[in-house]
Amino acid sequence: MTDQPGSPVLVWFRDDLRLSDHPALHAAANSGAPLVCVYVLDEDSSLRRRPLGDASRWWLAQSLRSLQASLAKRGQALVLRKGPAAGVISGLAQDIQASAVHWIESDIPGQASVEQQVRTGLEKIGVSANSFPSDLLVRPASLRNKDGRGLRVFTPFWKRVLSMGDPPQPLPAPKKLKPGPEVASDDLASWNLEPTHPDWASGLRETWVAGESAAQERLHDFLENGIKGYASLRDRPDRDGTSRLSPHLRFGEISPRQVWHAANFAAAQKPAIASDAGKFLSELGWRDFSRHLLFDRPDLAEENLQTSFDAFPWRHDAKALRAWQRGQTGYPIVDAGMRELWHTGVMHNRVRMVVASFLVKHLLIDWRHGEKWFWDTLVDADPGSNPASWQWVAGSGADAAPYFRVFNPVLQGEKFDPDGVYVSKWVPELARLPAKLIHQPWQAAPMELAAAGITLGRTYPEPIVDHKAARARALAAYAKTRTS
DNA sequence: TTTTGAGTTGTTCGA
């Protein structure tokens, strides 16, 4: 079909639920053609894309609602369809007699083949396929070492990215959209993305506003008020020191390019924040880095990057796993983190490392169990960052941590939550303990416990493992893996 | 090709 003026263009939204810096939408709008916008929930290609976790499904529902609302303000609908992407897209393109389909490519493994199927389907019916570069700062295919593989160590990776100069300037949201023909849409509620019985999402609702404008607001508020001191305050779970942009980035409500340019602009205005901004951008770099690892290793969530770990003597301990998941390990900083996760769908980055180290090293439970739990409960669960970070903690990853790095949950608590504010918030049954004892209630004298209203083993658990013994056990297990 | 330097996030122990 040729590009006649009246013939509509289909814009296929994916992990890019925004209007600004959306090259596919931008080009479609600029063409002057009437538009039909569609989001496809593709649960059938389960081999091609890991099914979303429950918390992510909740976020997706909010994000789609938000995108629907902002499109509606411009007189434009968002059509919701379910099914294998290739069939849905070519069927819809045919129905509306589209001249073209526009979308942003994905570098998540398996997506290339989905896109290829879409292309083939469109070719058959004579509709042109216009795809645009993915959202990453740098695409994995264009950043290779001399053996043609992706870089596996962050620092050289990030140096290479920085040496490539700025990514393209973000595009503005299209001023005007020209709505195309009306098309039937699924009702979002029929997708059952949100929990009903039981409704466990109340904490998520209290914590988050999904969508592009919330994301932009968050970014600009952070750059204006939050970035000063980021390099050190980001480690403090008792402070509001992180950007909290991760779920917005995950669903493409904001693009890495927008974050990059906004941070650099802020740093140029205020040289005092330049080093904090640089640190912040490097965190954005980790997001890209993990996606690059995933690009080379589609099995990142299943297989140890270091095969020596295949023989690791993991323990099977359903009871301990459950205690960890529920925040009942008896280690306050660990329990606080796990409960924050359950309630809000995120966990402070520093605490993620502590709880992950605890599961893998203190409990000797396979990192894959932790990765799965995070995948299901995090609203920012990223197909790259989540498995890459778990492997990093476990030491099975590309850029392995020294085997002897076993986080001491008491020291970590005392160092990064010195007043016990974070623990008090998420483990309120310990709130009346003095700060000195709040990270190790088992050290409190009976009178101190009584005064705080605590009975260990009843109102709060005894530690499920002894730190010293668990550390020794972990080091022994890791030593064995090395030599085997 | 070979060599060299380095690798996000730590803890413990003994002086």
Place this chain on the structure above:
DNA sequence: GTCGAACAACTCAAA
């Protein structure tokens, strides 16, 4: 209380 050393060996990237 503070401080530095020790805790392995290996892989990766770049010179």
